Amino acid sequence: MKERDFELTNQADSPTLNRERVIFMAEPGQGEQPPKETGGRQAADEHIPPKRRGLSSGEALRRAQAAINLLNKPGNGASIDEKSSYDTAVKGILENFGIPGMAGGEDVNEGAQYQPGRIQSEQETGSIGLERAEFDEIAKNARDFAQAHGLPEEFVAQVVSEAGKELWDNRRAQRGGAERPITVPESLEDLAKLIMKRAGPEWRRDGAKSLIREDGRVNTVNFLDWTRQNLLNVHNANPTDPVNFFSDIGTSVRTDIYGGTISFYEITFGKHFFLRDAGQGHKVEDQEYEELRTQVLMETFLLMLLRNPDITYVQGRGVKDQVLKSVSEAYLKNPITRGKFLEFILTLPSVEKNTAKDLSQEAKGKELKTKKEDNFFVGNAVRRALATYINIYDYQTLTNILGADAPLFSADFTDHEGKLHKSISDENKDKWFNKNGSVKMYVINEHTGEPELATNGNGQPHPDYMRYLNVFLSPMPSQEQQSDVRERIKLSIMKKEGISYREADLAELFAFSMTHIHGVSARNDTDSVAFDWWTRMTNFKDYRKRQKAERRGAKYGNNYNLEGLKRIGLDYFEAARDINGKSIRQIIQGGENGKINMDNSIKGQVEFNADLQKQFVPNHLQTAAEMYDWLISSVEMDFPSMVTGYDARGNAILDWKKVNEVKEKIEHDVRYSLSTWSEINYDEENVEWERVEVRDKSGRLVARKKATDGSQLFLDSDWYILDRFGRRTQERDEPKTFLRTRKMTRLESMFGTDAIKFIQYEIEKRGLNKKKDVRSITDVQGSVDFDFSEAKSEGFRIAVWRGVFDYLIASEIASHRDRGSGFRYYNYEDIKKAADVWRDAEFLSTDEIKRIRKKTGTRAAKTYGAEISYALATGGLEGFWNAFRKVFLPQMFK
Secondary structure (H helix, E strand, C coil): CCEEECCCECCCCCCECCCCCCEEECCCCCCCCCCCCCCHHHHHHHHCCCCCCCCCHHHHHHHHHHHHHHHCCCCCCCCCCCCCCHHHHHHHHHHCCCCCCCCCCCCCCCCCCCCCCCCCCHHHHHCCCCCHHHHHHHHHHHHHHHHHCCCCCHHHHHHHHHHHHHHHHHHHHHCCCCCCCCCCCCCHHHHHHHHHHHCCHHHCCCCCCCCECCCCCECHHHHHHHHHHHHHHHHHHCCCCCCCHHHHCCCCCECCCCCCECCHHHHHHCHHHHCEEEECCEEECCHHHHHHHHHHHHHHHHHHHHHHHHHHHHHCCCCHHHHHHHHHHHHHHCCCCCCCHHHHHHCCCCCCCCCCCCCCHHHCCCHHHHHHHHCCHHHHHHHHHHHHHHCCCCHHHHHHHHCCCCHHHCCCEECCCCCEECCCCHHHHHHHECCCCCECCEEECCCCCCEEECCCCCCECCHHHHHHHCCCCCCCCCHHHHHHHHHHHHHHHHHHHCCCHHHHHHHHHHHHCCCCCCCHHHHCCCCCCCCCCCHHHHCHHHHHHHHHCCCCCCCCCCHHHCCCECCCCCCHHHHCECCCCCEHHHHHHECCCCCECCCCCCCCCCCCCCCHHHHHHHHHHHHHHHHHHHHHHHCCCCHHHHEEEECCCCCEEECHHHHHHHHHHHHHHHHHHHHHCCCCCCCCEEEEEEEEECECCCCCEEEEEECCCCCEEEECCCCEEECCCCCEEEEECCECEEEEEEEEEHHHHHECHHHHHHHHHHHHHCCCCCCCCEEEEEECCEEEEEECCCCCCHHHHHHHHHHHHHHHHHHHHHHHHCCCCCCCCCCHHHHHHHHHHHHHCCCCCHHHHHHHHHHCCCCHHHHHHHHHHHHHHHHHHHHHHHHHHHHHHHHHCC
């Protein structure tokens, strides 16, 4: 298709049109068809080919625009000059479209403004001195013309719009106040005027949020509000797919005459659009306008870089490789901890709620700049919404964030439009709420696992109610429930911060968009179903216990390290910290040691090291994923198999291929995820959840199901049901569990006390036990007083990974020393080979070897005694002689 341009010049005070922007498009195969200048309808007919079906709307409109402009060319019978009367001009331009001439109406009303495409009411038509019937006639004839030439419906609106502009300009000219259409915006005022022509009533002159003030300057606060509304419009139109706000925002901002759309990308990145019109044709830079440009650009950019990766993550969250790929790609862009981005999000200003400073005289002319200095109501709302999602399992923490009277905790709630919502069934209302509307408090009977009404008001709401609030428990959540809970959170932060619903809607969108891609949702899968693959690391112990259940029959690794490894990977908000040592979770919540303090300002207090997010993936997330695979599938390191024999001097000959496999897999991954990734605050306290197994008063595990008579069934440690004499039967079941929340350190949330004791030994060995910060840690395995005095030091991190690695070795040896474990039994020779590998391959130091052998009961004398006892019990004199020959004699002649 070839293009031919025409120099089209309006008469009188109209600007000269850019010859490159107005083109005639010849049909394929026709060659160039120069426009005939015989005037009248013939020009329009011949320059808009009759067969237009199959032509795109955009192409048809472009050709229509070219035809409209041609009608204005001198000699076409529709030239408008200073001497042309109103009626002649209108008649000429309309007759070229086969539309009968119109009689002139009344003069233009004072202060009226032409609004393209919105001539819909008597009030609107009256504002420019036209009758509704006249525009109906224009539209009817234009539609007939469009149908005859195969043009799209959009062409009708284009004709009416063009006619309306001519009517408007000529009537304004008659009153001596001609205002020509803006072609290409050269200032923010020009841009705002174009937007107002296409925007809704609230953004226009005399609207509640007019983009132009009475003094002619742009209202920067309202312009930011208009941007936010467009962001929400695009998101709500397609909430589950990635979008490009820069191209998808439906502003419909077109330059008059040319008709070319100004994209939001051009608006936000076009610095020239934010110049101030100083009059007399001068355009100057303005600090307030530049503040607006920066704010608009950053809000759009950050929301898109949070929202889109989060949606992409959800679409592939069930597959390990897809999870790692999604997180890696998102974190390479690093929108949270690069520069001041997180602080920017958490200090977003409100455009509707004012501080005293906003209302002061000094704020005049720099309203947005003033708001950005200390008006952080929307940013605080983001913090509250995000903290709500992080702590969605704990009622007491949620009340500290939102207040006990928040709509989140109401049986029914009234939305922002005053409509009453009753989303909770009557049955659940009776179970969850008192008659006065307050939430009923329950405590869990630790021997039955059943909720019982609290007598003193302490406790938590009913477990089913807390599950209702947790929108992260299902791979396919109820849309009604998720929408209900998210709406409650919006209304709660709206009430707490005193902001509008629109701003609460935006704040919640920012917050929710951070939950999946940063691991918050995976961690809050308190059932540990692990439909999000990341859950397998953040809830490692509970996921393995689910896998261990008979009804699933899946692999779960070595049962002997199950209680010691609660979590082998953290979500990003837990595992990353700023240069001041605060984790992102702590920054969001505002308090230390698990406290909530969102009234404090974080402005100027948040700074991160460069590439923090980029390094998180290989150093922590990826290595934790490799740990998971190894612990679930490989089960053991199998040290005895690494010795292929002994040389003449009695030195072990090692299979270095097997040695290096363990070093490159489990040892490397433990070291990197827990120590090389140096951002974990092991001593930071937070309220955390844990799933607790129900035990009776004698400490026996309570089965999930009941006996036929309704009584409790009890389990052994491997979950076999016990008969009434306490003997194992062949029937298996899972233990009954309940969710409990309590304050604990990150170290305690990650490891059981058996593993922590190995870490404690490593700390003491390094002289890090200063006794300045000793805290008690307790779980089902026992208790330990742990010293956190040097928790911020590199030596502490080394002690953590060394202790965990020691624990894994000890657990493996213990499993092989238990003849009923199902693993191959390690005799004295196997233990000796393992110890030789530990020493010669430098897995453990001499002191660590001694400690592990002591903890596992595999020191030489004890191993010898166990071998002799077992041999006597199973093999008589022959067994005794074999044990004596293999164990005792080698020790005598060593």
